[in-house]
Amino acid sequence: MAKYKNIVVLTGAGISAESGVATFRDNGGLWEQHRVQDVATPEAFARDPELVQRFYNARRQNVGSVEPNAAHVALANLEQASDTHVTIITQNVDDLHERAGSKNVLHMHGELCKVRCIHCNSVHHWQGDCTQQTKCPKCGAMPALRPHIVWFGEIPFYMDEIEDLLYKCDLFVSVGTSGTVYPAAGFVNAINAYGRAHTAEINLEPSEGISNFAEARHGKAGDLLPVFVEEIIRSGEP
Numbered sequence: 016m017a018k019y020k021n022i023v024v025l026t027g028a029g030i031s032a033e034s035g036v037a038t039f040r041d042n043g044g045l046w047e048q049h050r051v052q053d054v055a056t057p058e059a060f061a062r063d064p065e066l067v068q069r070f071y072n073a074r075r076q077n078v079g080s081v082e083p084n085a086a087h088v089a090l091a092n093l094e095q096a097s098d099t100h101v102t103i104i105t106q107n108v109d110d111l112h113e114r115a116g117s118k119n120v121l122h123m124h125g126e127l128c129k130v131r132c133i134h135c136n137s138v139h140h141w142q143g144d145c146t147q148q149t150k151c152p153k154c155g156a157m158p159a160l161r162p163h164i165v166w167f168g169e170i171p172f173y174m175d176e177i178e179d180l181l182y183k184c185d186l187f188v189s190v191g192t193s194g195t196v197y198p199a200a201g202f203v204n205a206i207n208a209y210g211r212a213h214t215a216e217i218n219l220e221p222s223e224g225i226s227n228f229a230e231a232r233h234g235k236a237g238d239l240l241p242v243f244v245e246e247i248i249r250s251g252e253p
Contacts, residue, residue, distance in 0.1 A: 018250045019099055023184040024090055025202055026105040026112070029191025029219055030236045035081045036109055056167050064147050064158065071162040072144040075127050079142070083115035086190065086236035089244040091116030096248050102180055104173075106192060106199050108164055123171040123199065129163035132156065138163055171198065181205050186247070187214045191236050194222030203227045217243060 028038040053059050054070040094101040094117055102119045103112055108127040112120045130141045132151040139152055139160075151159035165171050181187070187206050194200045203224055206212050215230040216222060217239050225231055232239050 019186045019247065021180070021184045022093070022099060022101045022186045022188070022247075023180050024093075024101065024103045025187070025189045025192060025199060026090075026103060026107060027190070027192025027196075027199070028107060029193075030084075030086050031107050031109050031111055032191070033086065033235060033237050034084045034111055036078060036107075036111075051167060055164070057169065060161060060166070064161075067162070068144075068146050071127065071164070075142070075144075078109045078111075078127055081109075081111070083111045084237045086240040087111050087115035087117070089241040090190075093244045093247065094119060104177055104180070104199070104202075106196065121173045121177065123165070123173055123177065125162070125164035125172065127162070127164070130160040131163040132159045133161055134159050174198070177202075178205075182209055185212050187212050188217065188243075189215070189222070189228070190217045190240060192218065192222060194224035200224060215243070 028036075032038050049066075049070055053063070054067050060067045090101075090103060090112065094103075100119075102121065103117055104121045104123055105112060106124050108122060108125050110126065110128050128141055129138055130145050131138050132154060134156040135151060135154040137151065137153040141160075145160050145162075147158040149160050150157045181202055184206065187203065189203065192199065200223070203214055204227055206214060207227060213230070214228045215232070216225060216228040217232050217236055219235065220233055221231065232243065
């Protein structure tokens with residue numbers, strides 16, 4: 016794939032929705048019948064930590080019951096196809112990219128299958144339930160563990176690294192995102208300001224930022240992304 020040297024792919028809720036992962040936008044402003052204010056803010060955790068823990072325990076269990084779809088697999092294939100550097104920046108907290116085979120994944124909004132100690136700040140892979148009675152595996156404190164999730168009002172992870180990736184990339188692809196959640200919604204504008212990358216949107220319907228992309232394809236990511244990836248791979252062939 017000599018045509019592109021540094022590819023950055025931004026993924027949002029739409030790509031995981033095709034695997035059966037529930038999204039906030041699909042449930043009338045509710046996540047599994049909970050208001051965002053009750054389960055996805057630091058204030059909610061301070062007010063009712065057990066409710067927040069139960070909510071994320073349920074989400075962790077749900078994600079474990081679904082599988083990566085063709086769009087996830089296509090991105091893993093893109094990463095494995097050549098020496099081109101491919102990075103996935105995802106707004107999703109599930110592990111479907113990794114389970115599909117992708118290695119270079121930055122979870123800017125955190126990871127559902129991890130917890131973090133509020134005392135020693137250690138991060139731990141976590142598959143089962145977590146409660147206020149669960150001790151930190153590192154420091155032993157209790158209560159100690161919170162979901163390793165970026166809640167509303169908190170700063171996303173990896174922002175310095177992401178800025179560097181956006182500056183260096185020569186192909187930027189946005190997949191399954193509405194273009195309404197910042198800072199991710201502003202990535203394409205930053206890339207356009209640098210003026211060195213081709214930009215493409217693959218989404219079920221036009222996003223709010225559609226006019227900022229040089230190319231757009233609309234439909235299911237599981238249908239469109241495998242074709243798009245194959246075109247990228249072929250573009251670098253002699």
